[in-house]
Amino acid sequence: MLGTLLFLVFDLETGAWLARVALLIYLLVQWPRQARMAKGILLVTLLLAGIVVWRLPEPVPVLLQALDRLCFFATFVSSLGLLRVSAMRSRLVREAGNTLIRQKPALRYPTLSLGTALFGLIINIGVLNLFGAMVQRSNTLKAAGGHSDIQLAREQRMMLSILRGFALAPLVSPLGVTMAVILANMPSLTWATLAPVALPTAALFFLLGWWLDWRLRPQHLASKVPATRAPSLRPLWHFSLLALAITLSVFxxxxxxxxxxxxxxxxxCPAAAIIWMACQRRRLGGGTGLPRALTLLGRHSRLIFGASRGEIAVLGGSACLGVLLTPLIDVDALHALLISTHLHGAAMAIAAMLLVVALAQLGLNPIVSVTLLATLLGDGSLADPRLLAVGMMCAWSLSMISSPFTASMLVLSQLIRRSPYQIAWRWNGVFFVLVVPMLAIWMMVLGQGL
Structure with a gap:
């Protein structure tokens, strides 16, 4: 992390080499504990690196660029991981999470969905573990009045609320991996230029989900639902202010x-995480709490950074694949092929969105497909870069709710012990069928205005 920062902030080549060597050592040490998917991505990355060495006359610059991209995403994931550690130890987070879970049925979808998006700004995919575990604890047979059908209906509705809320992150989060990938590959764009287009898109995505949740609610169970009293929203407002402060610190x-x-x-993010941890430690013995926070990080660093091994391998390896694939592909031929389709503007953005989603159903991480498409189309010759970027952000969100192979789907599947295919294709099928044409029409409207 320090090496990457020295390279990116101060342009020190020594920092780049420090990061490269340290990350390779980290991946070797963590290899025995990696999941099958993470190992597969790393092995494919190694294979592709070998092809680059074999095929290209000067492979070293490409290999270093790919390794630097891996270092960047490893640092990115670890930075957000430190925030996750602070959040998991926070009483405020627990109180705010319980407030979301205990809302009345009519308000449960918006509070859970928007709450997941808000928490996801800080703890990223950790929000699925946090809220998923809370749902499992709160959705007991006793809480459902002894009716197992109510318990099952609540589980499905709350899990879909969480999943769709987390899928808002690519469209609303300036701190997310999606924004990092798009801005890294389309340097002409900034968050300020994307926000006016992306945020209304996210609002449509959210409103459709809310309407569908209400429309498909099991009305025959309404009379069986025991009466509950909605909790105070104060912890949620406090957490919202904290999330806003961290986001503003980034800007x-x-x-x-x-x-x-x-x-x-x-x-x-690491600075905010340490300050947050220091505030928590302050209650244990007065003072600033900073020495105790740093001691905690030092003592548990092996576990804290080891816990990010899967995300580093999957996200970093996928980004690395995108860099390694680009020089092996005849970009000019592909560009000519795209031109021959006679797709321009919104039509090209919609086609890119559908392609990313289709490849995600086959297990290809959106990082790879988005990186390649941003490289091919990012010059703006076939579509406005803002429109293309929003199309790929929509594709990322759609992949998260529809592909059984995404990390978000696998996390929820393990939590509730249900097949990822059931969650992605059966539970979410109607929403997916409705949201895709809605987003396509919306992009056509945007194409007229941009």
Whole structure:
């Protein structure tokens, strides 16, 4: 992490080499504990690196660029991972989470969905574990009045609320992996130029989900549902202010340091995590709490950073694949093929969205497909870069709710012990069938205005 920051912020080549060597050692040490999917991605990355060495006359620059991209995402994931550690130890997070879970049925979808999106700003995919575990604990047979059908209906509705809320992150989060990938591959864009287009898109995505949840509610069970009293929203407001402060700190670092937003995340998030941890430790013995926070990080660093091994391998390896694939592909021929389709503007953005989603159903991580499409189309010759970026952000969100192979789907599947195919294709099938044409029509409307 330090090596990557030295390279990106101060342009020190020594920092780049420190990061490269340290990350390779980390991957070797963590290899025995990696899941099958993570190992598969790393092995494919190694195979592709070998092909680059074999096929290209000067492979070293490409290999270093790919390794630097892997270092960046490893640092990115680890930075957000530190926030996750702070959040998991926070009483405020537990209280705010319980507030979301205990809402009345009519308000449960918006509070859970928006709450998941809000928590996801800080703890990323950890929000699925956090809220999923809370749902499992709160959705007992006793809480359902002894009716197992109510318990099952609640489980499905709450899990879909959480999943769709988490899928809002690619469209609303300036701190997310999606934004980092798009801004890294389309340097002409910034969060400020994307937000006016992406946020209304996210609102449509959310409103459709809310309407469908209400429309498909099991009305025949309404009379059986025991009466409950909605809790105070105060913890949720407090957490919202905390999330806003952390997000604003990222923008402040970007502005003051004249850094691109993804780089500012690497600086601001670890600092915010340590300050948050220090505030928690302060209650244990007075003072600033900073020495105790740093001691905690030092003692548990092996577990804290080891817990990110899967995300680093999957996300970093996928980003690395995108870099390694680009020089092996005849970009000019592909570009000519795209031109021959006579697709321009919104039509090209919609086609890119559908392609990313289709490849995700086959197990290809959106990082790879988005990286390649951003490289091919990012010059704006066939579509406005903002429109194309929003199309790929929509594709990322759609992949998260429809592909059985995404990390979010696998996490929920393990939590509730149901097949990822059941969650993705049966539970979410109607929403997917409705949201795809809605987003396509919306992009056509945007194409007229951009």
């Amino acid at each position: 402040a670092v970007a502005g003051l340091g004249e850094l691109r937003l993804p780089v500012a995340v690497l600086v601001a």
